[in-house]
Amino acid sequence: YAHNQKSTFMQEQRLYYLYNHWTMQAATYFFIFVDLFLAVFEDPAVYPLPFLATSLVEVLCLLVFFGRLVHFAKVTPRNVFWKDTKNICIMIAILVTLIDLIIYGALKISNVNSIRWSRFLRPIFLINFAESRQIRRVFRSIRNTLPEITYVFLLFMFSVLMFSLMALKLFGDRNLRTVEGSPYFTNYLEIVFDLYVLVTTANSPDVMMPAFDFSWWYSLFFITYVVINTYLFMSVFLAVVYNNYRKHLKNEIRKLAYMKRHKMVEAFNILKVKEGTEFVVKEAQWKQLVKLVAPDISTSHRELLLRVSDEEQKGYVDKKSFVRLADLLNIQVIAMRIQTHPLEHWMPHVYNSAVSLFIRSMVQHKGFVWTYDVIILINAVFIALDEENPLISYAEWVFLSLYIIEILLKVYTYEPRAFFSKTQFWNWFDTSIIIAALIATILNTSLKSASQYNSQQVLDIVFILRVLRLIRIVDSIQRFRVIMNTLINIVPTMLTFGGLALVVYYMFAIIGMELFQGKIQFFSRNSTAHHARECGNPALKDSLFARAKYCKNNFNDITSSFVVLMELTVVNQWHDILSVSITQVLNFILLANGFALVTHQAAKLYFIAFHVVVVIMIINILIAFILEAFFVEYSLEKSEVETAIERKIQELG
């Protein structure tokens, strides 16, 4: 029986390790992205595939998600598993998607086209699997901010409504006309929408021009409006989001610190022995523990930690020092062993010869860096010059070889393992860019000579790599390097943010495609198709939208939808893109069906919702992220623990 129990325990432990194995996590993410990526092949598709193929892949994904969930259930106590809303969410999403698939398939067989509405739920898998802790944290932060934001938003909307009422009274009876010749500011709801758009500054002078043409006094109305609603209220939104973000962050950090301390105290209580009046942990036990939890660190590093923890060398560690152990282990102590260069090891005579020494001192000289900075600048000029000139395309080879020589010289001079250590971001960056450029250039040349065919994709990559090389010049200036390092440190957080953006964009893209697909068509410039100049829609004849050639800004497939949503995020012209165009289109199409007014307003709601969610909430969180990162960088002082270690290192010499 005991044996049985032990084997069950072993099995459970194995299952647990398997669940947390990186391959399993990677596989989960792979299938999540496959599931999301299906939108590219589903109708309306970038690359159309039959429904059977996409639905089979989707079912496969769902099976994988279900399997993963079952696996998680096996390694989690039952009551914990069922209490977790994450798991319930996933189960419901799987079930709902299956039902939708069956209904859609059945209707498809009987030739009725319906809507695959469950596609909207796909990002739920990305959010709710246990690995996406960061994204969930951001969502939690959004949820916490909501009440506060709602109040400010209501006040903001009240202000917009008030100004709209004023605008109606001031301009409504003046018989003014907009550029398109329609009546200016006569319908209250349209004024509200126009003034809401003015907050995003998208229709900035246009909305003002008729009144301004009438009398310049009226510009004061719009200036007051912009100052209050764009500058004041948008800053208040940022303040609310940022304040909440900071508060939230503080709470999480406090909670984590408390948990850590609590666990360390528990460990201390298990290991403690009485020494005089106080409880302590003996040196031998301490060492054993450190060996167990951090098997990778060197003996000298462990000795250093012991010296820090047991300053007076009494042969034991007291409670206060013991609790600090977790922090101590987190600090990277870089062993600055001056390793001998492998070449010196293999052929010391050659490596230490006069020529070799001269080369090495040359590379270490400041002038070497400066020379290469000058070379980069000259290269920049050459890149800007005309590619067709054969002299210049040969120059490219010269530059490429110069860069390769630089890297070889550096590896020759500096110890390779130190040169390519984890912390040397710029060395990694340089080397990979140069190698990639070398491969791409060779590929391009061989393709050209082999088939007289100049692959555009390869050439584009070559161009980009060539320009990226120039970034290196920033690294030469100390002040820039600091800013760049902060920017690089932000990258991981930005990835979380990218995940969040993906979730929101995906949901809006799916809805947008269902609402607006096919309403606007793109034709190539020389197309002779009917209504080619009106984006395939007679309603857009002579509209600003068609004249500005915005036809490709449509919701006809997932990539276009993403691009349009990106444009909406950047905010400018969404009035043009959407109000003028799509609502006009909807107006036209749905007028016949008698739904004009309702859907017209509903379409506007879609874009206002997007603005509220993305610009007011998410972009502000992004800005809060970046602000916080920079403030931390500015106020970065060495923590107490780090100082203790540094002092010890200095003491020990």
Next chain:
Amino acid sequence: YAHNQKSTFMQEQRLYYLYNHWTMQAATYFFIFVDLFLAVFEDPAVYPLPFLATSLVEVLCLLVFFGRLVHFAKVTPRNVFWKDTKNICIMIAILVTLIDLIIYGALKISNVNSIRWSRFLRPIFLINFAESRQIRRVFRSIRNTLPEITYVFLLFMFSVLMFSLMALKLFGDRNLRTVEGSPYFTNYLEIVFDLYVLVTTANSPDVMMPAFDFSWWYSLFFITYVVINTYLFMSVFLAVVYNNYRKHLKNEIRKLAYMKRHKMVEAFNILKVKEGTEFVVKEAQWKQLVKLVAPDISTSHRELLLRVSDEEQKGYVDKKSFVRLADLLNIQVIAMRIQTHPLEHWMPHVYNSAVSLFIRSMVQHKGFVWTYDVIILINAVFIALDEENPLISYAEWVFLSLYIIEILLKVYTYEPRAFFSKTQFWNWFDTSIIIAALIATILNTSLKSASQYNSQQVLDIVFILRVLRLIRIVDSIQRFRVIMNTLINIVPTMLTFGGLALVVYYMFAIIGMELFQGKIQFFSRNSTAHHARECGNPALKDSLFARAKYCKNNFNDITSSFVVLMELTVVNQWHDILSVSITQVLNFILLANGFALVTHQAAKLYFIAFHVVVVIMIINILIAFILEAFFVEYSLEKSEVETAIERKIQELG
């Protein structure tokens, strides 16, 4: 001799008081604004006046400034006066303006038109007179931020240049065309300008469309660009400005706190007597001092302060408590004496009769507030309805009398001095809005019946006042009131900010007028003038600028210039307004003179400079202002001193 010296001292003291008298300060500000306002009448003028008139007024202003400066010199030690750059600045500005006036006048007499370039210097008077301490502080803050900002800006420009180079290589050889049919992304400098404008999101989809039409892959280039340069770098700018602002603020506050403490310790040292082992200030002396420095506070308030300072009632105040006195005096203790209503005093029988008591309890009831909230909502609906209907215009009288009745009832119920106390912002707001509306409505009606003439200005004011009344509804909801109060607290800082904006706008407006005046003309809609549809400039034929009817966006006078600069601040469409129009115009006009390229680029520099100064620096400082104000509001906890007073009040019952 002694008498002489004393009378000199007295005279100096009188001069000093005179210098700081509020009428003198108001007069100085009056003449500063007269001087700035001259731009309205000077060529290019809104209301043209002969040069003689404007120049005489300007000389008068300069005399006033000079007199003020001489006055300041008399009350300041000589070495202090000459060391202060402010004074030197004013003197140089006066001198330079005079020289410019003389040269311009002399040339005018000999019929040569030159440029009144010294007008550019007028904001110097606004900044440098001793009263504008706040604006100078903001300028100091900008100066301190400059080095940091410069580094980030260089890095940002480097990024723009890099992306431009990439764009040139990627799109330059594709033979793509923009909407206007010109070659797309072939000239490096134009790409740099276009991508710089993209940072402001002003040309957001337009600049991308040709590449996006070619292949949707290229949208990735623009998305990367926007993420890095618009979101990342603009947030970094905000972070740098905000961080600096906070640091600066902390330093100023620390300095002020130090100064205060230092002075209080000095005062203590003068008054101290030895009591046992420590030095103290006797109660009698303490009271005398408080009477001297704060003659307005009541005896009971003074007793309270003494009880706080001398907790154990020993009859003296120790050093620590004494130093706290300045803070104690700053706290407003509102004496909650329940004053009797004047009506109760005059005719107690009527005021305390059953009817009167019923009215008073009714007004104090919650239902009263709710009733008026409902009335306000109904009023909002009526305002939105058509004005021409006689029923509705009568309803306006009903609402107006309802509001007046409300105020009368409230003044009847509550003590008038308490109702109109300084802290009751909303009561003041309501009453003044209602009285103004009453006056304006009566004025409008009498004008209408007397002359059948409907004054538009008066009517506009009536409309605005009518809508402003609705704001009151916000005050009924607790959560909104908190946000509104914070917003109202920001107002004084916003005024400083308005001064700053005025200075920068004025300078840019003067330069803009000299550069671009008369290039674009505005004609009313039915004008038959030559080139009326092209804004009076054949170069603008068929341009987007003319088609969008932007003709009134010009630099032909100071008000138009201010409006255009405001539009540039709001950022959107400045590409349209400026690049498309003015550079095109300049191109056309100056091509003949052979200065085309140089002035073309110079005009762009004007707008980039404006963007950097206003959007990157000043708007970010504004946002920092607002953020800080809200964070302070959020973290507002009662200070230690306030708590001490409250505790004492509770103790004393």
